[in-house]
Amino acid sequence: MKKALALLLTICMLGALGGCSKQSDNGNEKSVEGNAEGNTGETTEEKQEEHEEVTLYVYMQDIDAIDAWNELLANFMEEYPWITCELMDSQEKYYTTVLATGDMPDIANLSLSSEARAMVDAGLIADTSKTEVCQHVSQDYLDSVTYEGVCIGVPQGVAFSVMFYNMKILQEAGWDKVPSNRDEFLQCCKDVKAKGYDALTLAGDKTTCCWMLWECILATEAGAAYGSTSAFDEAFKDGTLEFAGYPEATRLLDEVSAYIMPGTTAYTEDDVASAMASGNVAMCIAGNWSAGNICGAIETVTGDAAYVGASLPPFQKEGEASWTTVAPESSLVMSGVDQGEAHNEARLQLYEYIWEPENYKLLQNARGIVPVIDNMTSDQIVLDAAIAALVDEVPSAPSISMGFNCWTAEFRSIACTALNDVYAGNSTAEAAVNTMQTTLQQSYLNMEE
Amino acid sequence: MTLTRTNRKNTRSYMKRRIRHGSLMLLPTMIFVVAFVVIPLIYVGIISFCKWNGSRTVKMKFVGLQNYMRLGNVVGFRDMLIFTFVFAIAVTVLTVLVSLVMALALDIPSYGRYVNRSFLRACWYIPALIGGVAVGVVWRIMYNYNNGVINSILDMMGLAKVNWLETYGVTGIAVIIAQVWVQVGMCIIIFLAGLQSIPLELYESATIDGASKLQQRLKITIPLLAPSITINFVTTSIAAFKAYELPYTISKGLPGYSTHLVTQMIYHYSFEALDYGTGAALSILLVILIAAIQLIQLIILRRREDIY
Structure with a gap:
């Protein structure tokens, strides 16, 4: 009985293999025919x-x-x-x-x-x-x-940091518009939390996104001091950037970290989209390349695209312009x-x-994504509505480069580990900033060797 | 006299033939071991004294002991060494204990009409067949603070949620549990094989002498399982020291460096930072660690086997 069954299975397998090979042969013939029909001048064979x-x-x-x-x-x-x-x-x-x-x-x-x-x-x-x-x-x-x-x-495109909002939760917390500066943002987080929701999440598992929150905060304080994106980049690459020189940024990181959703440091970008789709968290900071997933998630949970909100990270002081971080993809x-x-x-x-x-x-x-080539017409470019509204803002917004353009692998690893400790509530921003400061200089010394 | 001489001659030529044939049979394995173990190990040793970024067009630069001296200054090195030891010891001890208990349970001849013993054994072995990354991803999802199944169960029971992946100490336990779950299957198989080689007559005569079940387990089963225990201790501890993908997938070494393993740091330096010298120095350190611990283990366990 067993032998008969094994024989039957073998015959079936051979039959299936034979069928597959025939099908693929036919497939090839079809595609050649299709190509030949499609060309107006010379035939495929001639080409x-x-x-x-x-x-x-x-x-x-x-x-x-x-x-x-x-x-x-x-x-x-x-x-x-x-x-x-x-x-x-x-x-x-x-x-x-x-x-x-x-x-x-x-x-x-x-x-x-x-x-x-x-x-x-x-x-x-x-x-x-x-x-x-x-x-x-x-x-x-x-x-x-x-x-x-x-x-x-x-x-492939231009990347920039974006704060995404589930406006339905914000409205429930008494916010009809997105926060426009750091005080409003912190107040908004407080109000959202009071309603029983988590305020903010990010993809702590991905170094670019883990670093994004800190760099957007740092940009509002250090960006202006350096004057230009390239000066900031140079200082970063030279190892002379003073992370610890901006106590206001350190304090803000501490304050914002208190509102970060538990479990965030283990989140991938997909997890962030899932968290937004769960309707338990109001805001997330992410790259514009995640817009499709995140906007779709908010739309799914709220049932209306009108509840999708996005702005440049609102960590600046009242009356100042929003800073963002940008990078070529x-x-x-x-x-x-x-x-x-x-x-x-x-x-x-x-x-x-x-x-x-x-x-x-x-x-x-x-x-x-937002393309960098200038010969695409507007009808060829499709963007999520929330992102499309920001595309015009980005070129005029003050910005610094995203961390991955400047850091070494060693610095990245140590800095993101320190930041994740702050986001998880295991450490203070001051400790993390000091670690980054030391590591940046050390990392630079190693490169010099 | 002549006969003895001929006998001796025959024996000698037989032995020569045996050695020749034996050597020939070993040759393919020897070639593989030399090509894929010995030479790479020597090569790693050489790289550990050089600075190199892994590019075939870039030559290695000899830097002496610099890569080894640097290890002490690597951020998180101390935490990583501590966790590597804690992880290896905890995983080894727990795996051997759990698998021994399970093997004894699975060795019971019958579970009644509706429970199949082979099916239960297969169930315990399945985790050992699944790839580390897949297991890691599943455990990571289960440990998720907000919608992981473990916290959901705790929630249903009215208990407080645990932040498995962000709390110092707790994450280490989470990683160890997952690793034990994976390694238990293989150890159970080895124990079962050991249990089946114990003659039933020993139990029968012990029963006649009035020994209780517990006494039989302690005085017959455990001593006769000593060789299996040795094998399981050695293989499990080596696997625990070498573990990479499962712990990494679950915790990425977080929070801080509390669940960082030597293997993860080797990977980071070699393949992320492209600092093959430091990566190789860490690899040599790991080889020495494993070899030293295995030697100690073998000495202790073999002595134990001799007693029995």
Whole structure:
């Protein structure tokens, strides 16, 4: 009986495998036919004959628009049938492996981190400053992603910090508008708490978001003192930034931390969206790249998009302008490894193709990011209403760079651990600020060595 | 006389053949061990005396003992060492105790008509089959302060919620519980194998001599399980010292450095800070720690086995 069952299962498995292979053969035929019908001039076969077949690898770290990427690459392969594109899944510490092996994907996304710098040094990243798309990006953005004269790529968009609000909870607490300065914000937190809700949350698990609350507070005090974004960045990178020199910022961090939802330090960005969707917390500070998830969560729990509120972080004193933190998002980089003329040409074709407004809108619409290329028309850009209202405010708002543009991995780890201790109520802001101060200088000394 | 000489000759040539065949059989394993254990270990040792960022185009710079000297100044190093020891000891002791009790329970021949012994054994073994990250994510969700299942149960029972992942001391316990849950399955299997090798006649004669069940457990079962206890102590403690993904996924080393393990710091320095020298120095430190503790454990446990 057992033998008969095993035999039956084997036959079924073989049958299924046979069926799959037939189906995929048919699938190939179909796609070739489809391509041939779609082209008006030369046929697919003619195009393929003219060109050497090439396979390109596209790697996206934390891929959050997989359908859009698949659609974009399918469109590209239809237009360039001799090029096959393979989208690779996000892998832990992928770029460390790339550094060690030199096996660089053709297109990837990467911030100007220490890994990226090492990859530039190793000749793994191409200089994209001469590509067509760079003519549609402001020099400031290109400068921010240039290292040793190599422009590593074009940022996918502009990132900035945002405070999101569940206006239904705020209204219940007696607030018809979002708080516009630090006193109002603290009062609002107090009122929300009095109604039995948690006031504020953030993704403590993600270093960028963990740091965001402190940097937005620090910006209101230290930003003006340094005068410009670049001066602040320089001081940070030089290790001369005086975190402990702004007691008002330290005090505010302590006050705000008292209203942070318990459990926040373990939250990922998805957890923050879930918390907002639970309707138990009124506000969260996050990057604009999370707007889709967070706005959707608030809309779901309140049942009305009108209850979604957003503003630049309101940590400034009364009568002063809101400070925010900004950064270019991770850039789309192109491999600098020479793989033959046909391959290099195909790689460039794909890179330029991605950045054509009609193609890039697929990615932009899926992620709701604010693009940096200036040749997209307003009808091509889709943004959440709450974010769209802020996009005009950001360029004129005073700002500093997000921490990840300036810090070392060692500083990041120590600083975020110290901050999470404050958010969890285990430590004081003063202790955390002192730790950051010491670590910044130490971290800088280590780099010098 | 001639016969003896021939016999000796035959024995010698037989022994030679045995050694030759044995060596040949061992060769593939030896090649793998040298290629994937010995050489990498030597390489890590070399890196620990150098400064290197892991790039194949960048040459290593010899810095002597600088990476080792630096360890003392690393923020959270003391807390990390303390928790690594606490974690390893607690996980080892709890795992061995729980698995011994469970193995004794699962060794009972029958649970009645409707409960299958093999099914129960399989249930206990399942956690050992699941990947550490998956287990970590599940425990992390269960420990969630606001909507985790553990706090929901406490809430239903009218007890105060516990902030599992943000409270000093409590987070360490949370991480240890999860690690024990994962490791218990494998130890139970080893204990069960040990229990099944104990001759039933010993229990029968002890029963005739009037020994109670508890006395039988203490005087027959435990002493004869000594080799299994040794194996479980050694393998569990090595696994606990090497644990990385499960504790990291649950707590990320927070709050502060109270649940930070040496392995997490190795990962941070090597693959996040791209400081392979410091990462390698920490790795060598961990190897020495594990080797020293295993040696002590083996000496003590073997002596115990000899007594029995």
